[in-house]
Each structure stands twice: as structure tokens, then as C-alpha cells.
Amino acid sequence: MAMQTELDVYIRARYPLLWVVTPEEKRALATIDRLAQQQRKRLLVWSVTTGIHNPALPDRFDSSKRDPLTLLAAILEDPEPGIWVLRDFHPFLRDAAVVRRLREVAFGLEASPKTVILLGPVLKIPPELEKEITVVDFNLPTAEQLGQMLDQIIASLEQHEAVEVSLDRRQRGRLIQACLGLTEQEAANAVAKAVVQAGGRLDGDAIEAVTAEKQQIIRKSGLLEFYASEERLANVGGLDVLKEWLRKRVRAFSDEARAFGLPEPKGILLVGVQGCGKSLVAKSVANSWRLPLLRLDVGRLFSSLVGSSEENLRNAIRVAESIAPVVLWVDEIEKGFSGVGSSNVSDAGTAARVFGSFITWLQEKQAPVFVIATANSVEQLPPELVRKGRFDEIFFVDLPDIEERREIWKIHLRKRNRDPEQFDLHSLAMASDGLSGAEIEQAVIAGLYEAFDKNRPLETTDLLDVLQETVPLSQMMQEEIDALRAWARQRARPASSRRPFG
Structure with missing residues (x-):
């Protein structure tokens, strides 16, 4: 309900232009409708296909104002207090005349009882409007809201004798937890899919259907890869210190851990010789902890368009946090962020800005995203990355004894x-x-x-x-491995008790 409270404050404070960012148009409109009723203001909803529509008069549409410029003129001329919701208005902001007219609307509505809300899944504010628009993020459904939705679905299913509902309290909680990160519609679709797949039953197996729905979200993002790993920590040879550290955090994301006063772990950085199991550990942890595994390809973040690389990182983080708790695997992180020091010369500072945003998120993140970063070459590793607080621990993975x-x-x-x-x-x-x-x-x-x-x-x-x-690779790269061991002695913890630093 925080978003509703925030919107309520902005509207009462007579902010002229608000931008609500969400793919959940239906749920957002329902929230805005409740606010309009509470404030006793008329609600008018516009789209380019139907024109202006008042939800209080469901059968009446004014299609004469489908044109954006005509619409904005009507908003300025309207003498009555009200909330105007413009759906998917962002494509028209490429038109200089529309941008100019929207600025005039913002100036004209100052201290006015009228508010314009741009509603859509995309945030692309022209520079001319940055000072006039206030952005409001419409968060995905909370566990409480998803629980209410699930109760409504169960009540509806139980009215049909052909559907059998057999969810105990623990299974219900796990199902709600699995639905976190989905929109209300996506969660409802996933539950319906589970019922169909189970032949008319809703039980604990519904979690698999929800996981498949989350895979769809990741696939559509294009920035992250979903790994359905079957590896287990038992299939990782050696590395007893690292495996024991991970074993103690199996229940790290549970409610019991929070009640005990434990914070959620941030992640680990695995530095070491190529082929010694760093990537295998990442795959195994997700399976052992029964969490989804996402792989972030840093190279995909960088785009030729100015500002797009930073937006790509924000989108990737948003997707990862939306399906948390999750394990985020960043493989060979030093290659993705190599050249950060010379970024101002080589790419106008893009790599440095993206890297800065990434390490700030590592330090400050609140969502239960456990990051496993791997690196083979410490010479290319930015020193800011290994500073205390970025990761819970830095482990050195050496050749096996x-x-x-x-x-x-x-x-x-x-x-x-x-x-x-x-x-x-x-x-x-x-x-x-000498073999890895x-x-x-x-x-x-x-x-x-x-x-x-x-x-x-x-x-x-x-x-x-x-x-x-x-x-062996260790024979061809003996000097590099010796340098790696020397670096790790001062900065890392050995992953194996049998062979600390060679």
C-alpha cells in the first residue's frame, strides 16, 4: 500500500505530472480509482484507441480526443478538479510538439486541483520534462496481496467439484513465496497452469509451474540466463572450507534465520585457477539451496546508445530482485569490467558508470539476491570490487592436491x-x-x-x-598461478584446508 499512500500525497500536494511505471495496468488503475473516490475527484482515463473514458460511466467513450495534442488542450481547458490517466503515452513523447504541449500542461496545472498521471511499463522521460515529472514505481504484489489472491482462486476452485485443492499451511506459504516477483496476472496464470497440469488438482507441485513462469520473465528480459542446474555440492571435489561455509547458510533465506537475527548473505567472490570448480560451485549452490540460478553476462549490458548500458543494468537487477530469493552468477567478472580505469578515454565513462552502479548495488542491496562472482585474472580485477562489504567472503580456489x-x-x-x-x-x-x-x-x-x-x-x-x-594448464601458466597465489595470501580465504595457497 506504500505506492497508494505516495500517490495520495502527491495528488493532495497538487503535483501536476506523475509517471507511474508498471506493467500491471489493471491493478494500478484500480488503485488510482480508489484514490479518486477517497478524494472525491473525477477520474478520466485516456488511450489512443478509445479516447477519454470515465470508469463511473462504463458505456461512454469520447473518441474525439484520441489525438494527443487535442487531449492535452482538453485537460488545460477542463474547469473541474480531476485525475487524468494517460495510458501508454510514452511513444508520443518523441514528438517535439507533444513534449512542448505537455510542459505547458505542467505549467498550467501548478496549484490546480487537476493531476495528470502517465501510466505505462516504460520510463523514457525527455530531457525537457525531467524537472516537471515525478516518477512513482508501482511495486509488484506483496506476499500478503498474493495470499489474498490465492485465497480467492482457491475459493473459486472449491466451488467446482472437479478441482481438488490439497495445500497444507507450509505448501501454501511456499507457493506464495514462489509467486513473489510475478505480477498478479502472471501469478494467477501460473496457478491455473498448475491445476491443468496436475489434472484438476492444486497441490505442492504448483511451485514448479510458478518457476516455469519465472523462466519466461527471465527469457523475455534478454539480459539474464536461467540455469536449471542439477549439480550438487557432493559432485564438487575438495574445497571443504568453502563447502562447509555454504552448508551453514542453507537456511539463510528462511523466516527462522530472520527471527534469529541473522541478515541475509550478500554473496561470495571466487578467485582462482581456471577449471578448478568455481562455476561448478555456483551451479551447485543454487541446487543445494533450492533457489533459481541466474547468470548475468556483463557483456550484454553494454549498448551503443548513451544511457542504455546503465538502464540495462537496472533492468537486470530489477528482474533478479523480482524473483528473489535467487542466486545470481556473474562469471569471469574481471573480463566484463576490465578497462574501468581507462573508461573515460575509451567509452566516455560508460564502463565506469555501470561498474559503479553495480558495486553500489552489491553494497546496499536489500533483496535476497546471493551473488556468486568468479574471476580467473586478478590483474584485471578492479580494486573497488574486493573491498570489504561488497561480498561476505572472498575465496581462493587452487589446484587440487x-x-x-x-x-x-x-x-x-x-x-x-x-x-x-x-x-x-x-x-x-x-x-x-598439476591438473585441474x-x-x-x-x-x-x-x-x-x-x-x-x-x-x-x-x-x-x-x-x-x-x-x-x-x-597441464598449470605448467603453461606457472608464473600467472604463482602471482595469483601471492595475491590471494593477502586478500582471500583458502577454499580448501588441504592446500592453502599452494
Whole structure:
């Protein structure tokens, strides 16, 4: 109800031009209608297709004022107090005459009992109107509002004998939590879809239908990717310190954690050698915590249009926060924000502004978005990113030691339907010294190809032969890895207790 209170104050204070940003036109109009009734003001709604319409007179439309300039002239000439709602007016603000006329309306309505509200899903204010327009964000439905909507749907379903509703209190709470981030219509559609998929039942499985609806939102944004990860932390070899840190935060987003006085975790930065499991950890955390996983491609944020890159970041953050709690994975963050220091020369400061907005959000965010950022090269890592407060913890992920390599061999052999006990794991762990987890996985795949070509089961000798031909990345990049370890000793926490900083 905060938005309704805010609008009420602006209208009573006689602000002439308001811009309500929301895709939920129907719900916003209902809120504005209630305000008009409370203030005893006439409500007039305009659209380019139907002209002017008074909701109190549902059958009467004035189509003679569909033209924006004619409409604005009518608003100025109207002697009665009222609230004028202009739906999807933003496309007409590309016309200089309309922009000029709207400024004249703003000047003419100062201290007037008339208010103009621009209502639409897009916020594109021409520079000429920036000082005249006040922006009001219409928030998505709260858990309480979604609960009321769900109760109405359940009451409607229970009137039909063909629909069976079997939601206990816990399932109802989880369903409402899953609906957070959806518009009222999207949530209602998702629940209806769940009923159809379940053959006329509404039960705990409805959460999957809601998750699918959220995937649609992410897909339409174009800035984020949704990952349906099936990885588990048990499939991550080694990294015992990191896994224990994550295990202790499994219930971090629950109501019990809030009642206990715990803040929601902000996120972690994983710095380390390529192929040692940083991305795998991001995928595994989301699955272990049973949260959606979104991947932010920083490169997609940057646009050739001035101001568009910053708007892209705001949109990506808005989408992520709208479906929270969620895990946001920013892979190879140093590449996305490389060149921030020289941004004023290379791109008129765009990268620096986007980076500044991002780290400010990291520091100040209130929504339960757990950020997992990964980086391979610390030379390109902006120093502002590793400052205390941006992340809960910075972990260094090093090459696995012999016991961790043994565990990694087990995981990848088991993943490919092989019994690890049938292989000489000790010899494999010794022979793979200096290899990353990703290189061990590729060795298993190469060995399988050799055995498949010879039409026989996979043997230890196949894997050892592959290892003899493998040149580890650690051998080719020894100096870079040593520099990475030296950096991490002063700034990061080792992800493994077995091999802290080499």
C-alpha cells in the first residue's frame, strides 16, 4: 500500500505530472480509482484507441480526443478538479510538439486541483520534462496481496467439484513465496497452469509451474540466463572450507534465520585457477539451496546508445530482485569490467558508470539476491570490487592436491556409470599432479573414447595413457598461478584446508 499512500500525497500536494511505471495496468488503475473516490475527484482515463473514458460511466467513450495534442488542450481547458490517466503515452513523447504541449500542461496545472498521471511499463522521460515529472514505481504484489489472491482462486476452485485443492499451511506459504516477483496476472496464470497440469488438482507441485513462469520473465528480459542446474555440492571435489561455509547458510533465506537475527548473505567472490570448480560451485549452490540460478553476462549490458548500458543494468537487477530469493552468477567478472580505469578515454565513462552502479548495488542491496562472482585474472580485477562489504567472503580456489584429485576421479568416473573401485585411483591421482578438475574430466572423456574405439571396457591404463599426453594448464601458466597465489595470501580465504595457497 506504500505506492497508494505516495500517490495520495502527491495528488493532495497538487503535483501536476506523475509517471507511474508498471506493467500491471489493471491493478494500478484500480488503485488510482480508489484514490479518486477517497478524494472525491473525477477520474478520466485516456488511450489512443478509445479516447477519454470515465470508469463511473462504463458505456461512454469520447473518441474525439484520441489525438494527443487535442487531449492535452482538453485537460488545460477542463474547469473541474480531476485525475487524468494517460495510458501508454510514452511513444508520443518523441514528438517535439507533444513534449512542448505537455510542459505547458505542467505549467498550467501548478496549484490546480487537476493531476495528470502517465501510466505505462516504460520510463523514457525527455530531457525537457525531467524537472516537471515525478516518477512513482508501482511495486509488484506483496506476499500478503498474493495470499489474498490465492485465497480467492482457491475459493473459486472449491466451488467446482472437479478441482481438488490439497495445500497444507507450509505448501501454501511456499507457493506464495514462489509467486513473489510475478505480477498478479502472471501469478494467477501460473496457478491455473498448475491445476491443468496436475489434472484438476492444486497441490505442492504448483511451485514448479510458478518457476516455469519465472523462466519466461527471465527469457523475455534478454539480459539474464536461467540455469536449471542439477549439480550438487557432493559432485564438487575438495574445497571443504568453502563447502562447509555454504552448508551453514542453507537456511539463510528462511523466516527462522530472520527471527534469529541473522541478515541475509550478500554473496561470495571466487578467485582462482581456471577449471578448478568455481562455476561448478555456483551451479551447485543454487541446487543445494533450492533457489533459481541466474547468470548475468556483463557483456550484454553494454549498448551503443548513451544511457542504455546503465538502464540495462537496472533492468537486470530489477528482474533478479523480482524473483528473489535467487542466486545470481556473474562469471569471469574481471573480463566484463576490465578497462574501468581507462573508461573515460575509451567509452566516455560508460564502463565506469555501470561498474559503479553495480558495486553500489552489491553494497546496499536489500533483496535476497546471493551473488556468486568468479574471476580467473586478478590483474584485471578492479580494486573497488574486493573491498570489504561488497561480498561476505572472498575465496581462493587452487589446484587440487592428491586426495582431492582422488575424489575428483571418483566423481567423474561415477558420473559416467563406472565403478571407481575398479580403477587404481592412487595411481591416477599421482599421475594427474598439476591438473585441474576440468582437465581430469577431459582425461576421463578421452579415455572413454580410446576404450570405445577398441570396443572394450574403460581401464586404468587408458586413463594413464591420456595423462602422459596431457600438458597441464598449470605448467603453461606457472608464473600467472604463482602471482595469483601471492595475491590471494593477502586478500582471500583458502577454499580448501588441504592446500592453502599452494
